[in-house]
Amino acid sequence: MRQHVRSLRFARGEKSQADLAARVGVSRQTIVAIEKGDYSPSVKLALLLARALNTTVEKLFELEARDHA
Amino acid sequence: MRKPDTIFWMASAISAVAVALAVTVDDGWLLLMVGAYLLRPTLLAMGLFPALADEREMLNQYRAGNAAFGVLALGVVALTIAAMGGTPLDSGFLIAVLLLALMTRALTRLVLDGDAMIIGPRILLAIGGFLALFGFLEGGEPGALLSHVVPGASIIVLGVAARRWPRAAGAIVLVIVAALLWQFIGTSVSAGRPLPTGTAMAMTLILIPAVVAGAVLLRAPAREPGSDSAPTGTGTSAGVALLVVAALAAASSAVPDSVGAQPPSADPRFECKSRKNAAFGTDCRLTKSDTVYGRQLPGGAVLHYDSAGVYVFYSLYRNETVGGLELAGGHDGISQEVYPDGAAQALWLARPQEIEGVPCRAFSILGELFQRTERAKFYPNGRFRSCRSAQDTTIQGRLIKKGRNVEFDATGNVKSPG
Numbered sequence: 001m002r003q004h005v006r007s008l009r010f011a012r013g014e015k016s017q018a019d020l021a022a023r024v025g026v027s028r029q030t031i032v033a034i035e036k037g038d039y040s041p042s043v044k045l046a047l048l049l050a051r052a053l054n055t056t057v058e059k060l061f062e063l064e065a066r067d068h069a
Numbered sequence: 070m071r072k073p074d075t076i077f078w079m080a081s082a083i084s085a086v087a088v089a090l091a092v093t094v095d096d097g098w099l100l101l102m103v104g105a106y107l108l109r110p111t112l113l114a115m116g117l118f119p120a121l122a123d124e125r126e127m128l129n130q131y132r133a134g135n136a137a138f139g140v141l142a143l144g145v146v147a148l149t150i151a152a153m154g155g156t157p158l159d160s161g162f163l164i165a166v167l168l169l170a171l172m173t174r175a176l177t178r179l180v181l182d183g184d185a186m187i188i189g190p191r192i193l194l195a196i197g198g199f200l201a202l203f204g205f206l207e208g209g210e211p212g213a214l215l216s217h218v219v220p221g222a223s224i225i226v227l228g229v230a231a232r233r234w235p236r237a238a239g240a241i242v243l244v245i246v247a248a249l250l251w252q253f254i255g256t257s258v259s260a261g262r263p264l265p266t267g268t269a270m271a272m273t274l275i276l277i278p279a280v281v282a283g284a285v286l287l288r289a290p291a292r293e294p295g296s297d298s299a300p301t302g303t304g305t306s307a308g309v310a311l312l313v314v315a316a317l318a319a320a321s322s323a324v325p326d327s328v329g330a331q332p333p334s335a336d337p338r339f340e341c342k343s344r345k346n347a348a349f350g351t352d353c354r355l356t357k358s359d360t361v362y363g364r365q366l367p368g369g370a371v372l373h374y375d376s377a378g379v380y381v382f383y384s385l386y387r388n389e390t391v392g393g394l395e396l397a398g399g400h401d402g403i404s405q406e407v408y409p410d411g412a413a414q415a416l417w418l419a420r421p422q423e424i425e426g427v428p429c430r431a432f433s434i435l436g437e438l439f440q441r442t443e444r445a446k447f448y449p450n451g452r453f454r455s456c457r458s459a460q461d462t463t464i465q466g467r468l469i470k471k472g473r474n475v476e477f478d479a480t481g482n483v484k485s486p487g
Binding site: 025026027029030032033036038039041042044045 | 120123124125126182183184
C-alpha cells in the first residue's frame with residue numbers, strides 16, 4: 001500500500017509529525033511508522049488522518065498492484 | 070521516548086516495593102518485579118487508560134504477548150518431557166521459563182517499535198540496570214559491593230553512550246558477548262562438563278538481549294555529515310581491541326591447572342567411559358556404595374574426570390547423604406565439586422542444613438540463575454568456607470540476615486558480611 005501522508009503533511013502547512021499525532025490522538029512513533037510504510041492504520045485512524053490533512057482517504061492511501069487479491 | 074505517565078509511576082512504585090523487599094526480607098520481590106513489568110499491557114488489554122496507548126501500540130503489545138506465550142508453551146512442553154524422563158524439577162525451572170517468556174515479550178515489543186536509537190539503548194539500560202540491581206542485592210563488604218555493581222553500571226554507561234555513538238556501542242556489545250561465550254565455553258571444555266543449567270539460563274537471559282541490542286545498534290542509521298557526534302573510528306577500534314584482550318585474558322585465567330590422578334578405569338568398582346567428545350573427559354560410575362578418596366559415596370554416583378584426568382566433581386543419582394550432609398542429586402546440572410584429592414569444594418545441599426552453626430540454603434536454580442551462588446564451599450583442608458544463610462542468625466556475635474552470603478576465613482573467623 002502506498003501512502004502520501006508525508007507529502008500531504010508538508011503540502012498542508014508543514015505540520016510536524018508530533019502536531020499531526022496530537023491532532024489524531026496517536027503517538028509520534030505511529031505517524032513515523034505509517035510514513036515509513038511499516039504500519040497500516042485502521043479505517044478509523046485513516047479517516048482521522050484524512051480529516052486532519054484536509055483530504056480524503058483515497059488520496060492519502062492507495063493500493064499497489066501487489067496488494068490486489 | 071515515552072514520557073512518564075500514570076502507569077509508569079504505578080509500575081515504578083511496585084518496583085520500589087520489590088527492591089525494598091529484596092533488601093529486607095528477600096522473598097517475593099521477583100514476582101512483584103514481573104507484576105510491575107506486566108502492569109501496562111494488562112491494564113491496556115483490560116481497556117483501562119485507553120488514552121495511554123494508540124492502536125499501533127496495542128497491536129504490538131498483542132504481538133509481543135503472543136510471542137511470549139509461544140515461548141512459554143514450548144518451555145512448559147520441554148520441562149514436561151524432562152520430568153517424564155525422570156529429571157527432578159523444582160519450581161525455579163518454571164520461573165526460569167517464565168523469565169524467558171518475559172524476555173521474549175520485552176524484546177519483541179522493542180523490536181516492533183523499529184527504531185534502533187530507542188531499542189538498543191533501552192535494552193542495554195535494562196540489562197545494566199538488572200545486573201547492577203542483582204549485584205547490589207548480592208551485598209557483602211563495601212569493596213565487594215562495588216565490584217558487584219560495576220559490571221551493571223558499565224553496561225548502563227554503554228547504554229547511555231549508545232545514544233550518541235550507536236555503532237561503536239553495538240560493536241563493543243557484540244565483542245563482549247563473543248568474549249563471554251568464549252570464556253564460558255572454554256571453561257566448560259577445560260572443566261570437562263557442560264555448563265550448569267542455571268548458568269546456561271543466565272547466559273541466555275543476558276546474552277540474547279545483548280546480541281539483539283548490538284545488532285540493531287550496528288544497523289543504526291549513520292549520523293548526518295556535520296552533526297555534533299564524535300568520531301567513532303579510533304575510539305571504537307581501541308575499545309574493541311582493549312575488550313578483546315581483557316576478555317581473552319580472563320578466559321585464559323579461568324582454565325584450571327591440570328594436576329592429579331587418572332580415572333580409575335582399571336578399578337573393578339567403577340564403570341568408566343569417555344564422553345563422546347574426548348575434550349569433555351571421562352565419567353566413572355561407582356557400581357555400589359564404597360569409600361572413594363577417603364569418602365563414602367553411594368552406589369550410582371558418577372565421578373567425573375576432565376580431559377587431563379583430574380577428578381573435578383561427582384553427581385548423585387538422587388538426593389543422598391555424603392559426609393554428613395544431604396546433597397542434591399538427580400540430573401546433570403547438579404555437580405558436587407571436589408578438589409583433585411577428593412575433598413569437598415562446593416556442594417549443592419538437598420535441603421537447608423546447618424554447617425558449623427550456619428543455616429545454609431539448599432540448591433535452587435533461581436539462586437544460580439541470578440548469580441547468587443548458594444553452594445556450601447569448603448577450603449582444601451576441609452574447613453567450612455561459605456554458604457548463603459537460610460534464615461536470620463547470629464554468628465560470632467554478628468547478626469547475619471537471611472539470604473546473605475556468610476564467609477569464613479581459613480582460620481574460622483567470619484570474613485563477610487563485615
